[in-house]
């Protein structure tokens with residue numbers, strides 16, 4: 001079993017109790033049906049310090065680490081995958097502001113994000129380049145001391161709901177594909193920014209999702225985030241770090257699906273025996289528990305590594321892949337164990353399955369992420 005220190009155990013317990021008290025099954029079904037963000041719960045969670053626990057204290061964050069943020073995401077998603085995901089994703093990209101923002105940029109946004117007044121989002125990927133960020137076509141041109149942005153970012157989480165976005169654009173068209181990119185901070189009310197809602201998806205429907213279309217968006221020079229021309233490695237670092245938090249969500253989703261399956265097989269009788277007594281059920285439950293623990297080990301391990309300031313060296317990516325695969329497989333198996341009832345909304349596990357699947361596809365997707373791992377493991381081919 002994975003060990004946690006006393007304060008980490010307390011955080012996990014407090015987050016679990018908050019979720020137990022505040023997340024209501026019927027409300028979750030209604031919110032998800034309406035594609036609505038759980039505003040009131042988000043506000044309460046922020047007031048109690050569950051939002052942005054990993055953001056610096058001087059900017060209203062909790063001053064703790066990625067591990068603590070993962071524990072909260074795990075506890076929330078275990079109770080409800082959709083509400084947990086919505087709350088965890090509210091700070092999406094803020095890690096990049098912490099890492100690359102200057103003092104003014106941090107002061108302008110981080111306190112509002114940590115206090116539950118503003119959501120954040122990042123738009124790196126585009127439909128044309130897919131998972132290959134070196135192919136980003138959005139252009140940021142320097143003109144009269146301003147940056148002028150043109151292009152489209154596809155399927156951005158919190159798109160239309162966030163107050164600020166981190167945007168990756170090409171600042172040097174002459175540079176080799178991966179080199180001439182830079183990151184920018186774009187306010188949601190910026191003139192020239194249009195939001196195209198992505199509408200209902202398979203899962204993650206409590207989180208807004210939209211394409212961001214930039215038409216001659218003028219940004220002050222001060223909106224450059226980090227170093228000009230370093231946008232690609234900066235974006236990759238942000239993806240790796242946020243990957244750990246996504247792993248935390250997936251771990252909770254997997255554990256929540258297992259909880260529900262366990263409760264069901266202990267109660268449900270077929271052929272005068274509880275389902276839990278059948279050998280085949282026991283094999284399935286053991287396999288599910290195994291996947292949950294694998295996800296937990298990888299997630300906590302990657303988070304600890306990040307918190308220790310060691311290079312993640314693709315560990316964040318590995319944690320995300322492991323936890324996403326676990327969440328999809330465990331939720332799928334849970335539906336199977338529930339039988340026909342598992343296909344119904346009332347069972348909850350069908351929603352856990354739908355919410356789990358997205359982590360397997362987005363922000364590069366598993367195949368592209370595995371290519372990155374292969375790059376690290378194999379190295380240069382002579």
Ligand SMILES: Cc1cc2nc3c(=O)[nH]c(=O)nc-3n(C[C@H](O)[C@H](O)[C@H](O)COP(=O)(O)OP(=O)(O)OC[C@H]3O[C@@H](n4cnc5c(N)ncnc54)[C@H](O)[C@@H]3O)c2cc1C
Pocket residue numbers: 121122123124125126127128129130131132154155156157158201204209358361362363364365366367368371
């Ligand atoms: C719900 C949702 C939320 C999102 N949120 C965000 C966000 O907040 N910020 C953001 O920047 N982006 C976001 N995205 C965009 C997302 O990250 C991209 O969709 C993703 O990177 C994959 O790109 P693509 O959809 O163009 O698929 P493609 O890259 O076109 O992939 C299509 C298929 O080809 C495979 N493939 C790709 N490359 C290779 C290869 N080299 N070899 C073999 N097979 C390959 C893929 O695995 C996949 O099966 C989101 C997407 C979704 C669906």
